[in-house]
Amino acid sequence: MRGAIGALLLSAVLGAAPAAGGRVIAVAPVGDVPAEAVSRLVPVLRRTLAAEVVIGPALPLPASSYDAGRRQYRSTALLDALARARRPGWDRLLGVADVDLFVPELNFVFGEADPDRGVAVFSLHRLRAEGAGPAGDELFARRAATEAVHELGHSYGLGHCRDPHCVMWFSNTLAESDRKGTSFCAAHAAELQRLMGYLR
Numbered sequence: 271m272r273g274a275i276g277a278l279l280l281s282a283v284l285g286a287a288p289a290a291g292g293r294v295i296a297v298a299p300v301g302d303v304p305a306e307a308v309s310r311l312v313p314v315l316r317r318t319l320a321a322e323v324v325i326g327p328a329l330p331l332p333a334s335s336y337d338a339g340r341r342q343y344r345s346t347a348l349l350d351a352l353a354r355a356r357r358p359g360w361d362r363l364l365g366v367a368d369v370d371l372f373v374p375e376l377n378f379v380f381g382e383a384d385p386d387r388g389v390a391v392f393s394l395h396r397l398r399a400e401g402a403g404p405a406g407d408e409l410f411a412r413r414a415a416t417e418a419v420h421e422l423g424h425s426y427g428l429g430h431c432r433d434p435h436c437v438m439w440f441s442n443t444l445a446e447s448d449r450k451g452t453s454f455c456a457a458h459a460a461e462l463q464r465l466m467g468y469l470r
């Protein structure tokens with residue numbers, strides 16, 4: 271997103287108070303998650319959503335989320351835990367997991383969001399790139415940022431997009447995620463600014 275909002279000078283400090291008039295988005299690990307994978311989302315989210323971004327305390331993976339038959343974790347149970355952990359000063363709380371997530375109707379999900387409760391979650395589990403090295407690491411980070419922005423977009427009420435380059439495109443595969451990247455199309459950028467209360 272570019273333009274009207276401009277670059278806000280904001281800091282990612284644990285438990286920081288909200289900036290005057292600014293939105294605060296908190297990001298928190300859910301379960302065992304590499305700290306670096308969480309911290310490197312901060313600058314991307316700050317830039318893309320023009321909000322203050324803070325890292326919240328880690329949450330345990332809810333035991334009730336595990337489905338032994340599927341050997342996967344029910345993403346909606348993670349949203350329930352996030353909704354309980356969300357603080358009043360946080361406009362949104364995004365959980366970052368590193369387990370295979372599902373909803374009953376689908377084989378798996380990259381993430382899920384709940385606009386009513388202001389929470390979202392995504393998992394790193396299916397985002398790792400083939401091969402190691404800096405290129406693979408960079409791709410992994412980009413995929414994580416893409417899923418984070420996509421789910422936060424849903425958490426503000428955005429639906430899916432027909433533009434395959436918009437971050438709100440529904441990705442069935444990693445190839446589709448890689449094609450779309452972290453940017454909103456012009457229409458979704460404007461709609462998000464309106465939903466976040468920056469435009470009327």
Ligand SMILES: [Zn+2]
Pocket residue numbers: 420424430439440
């Ligand atoms: Zn989606």
Ligand SMILES: [Zn+2]
Pocket residue numbers: 430431432433436437438439454455456457458
């Ligand atoms: Zn779009």
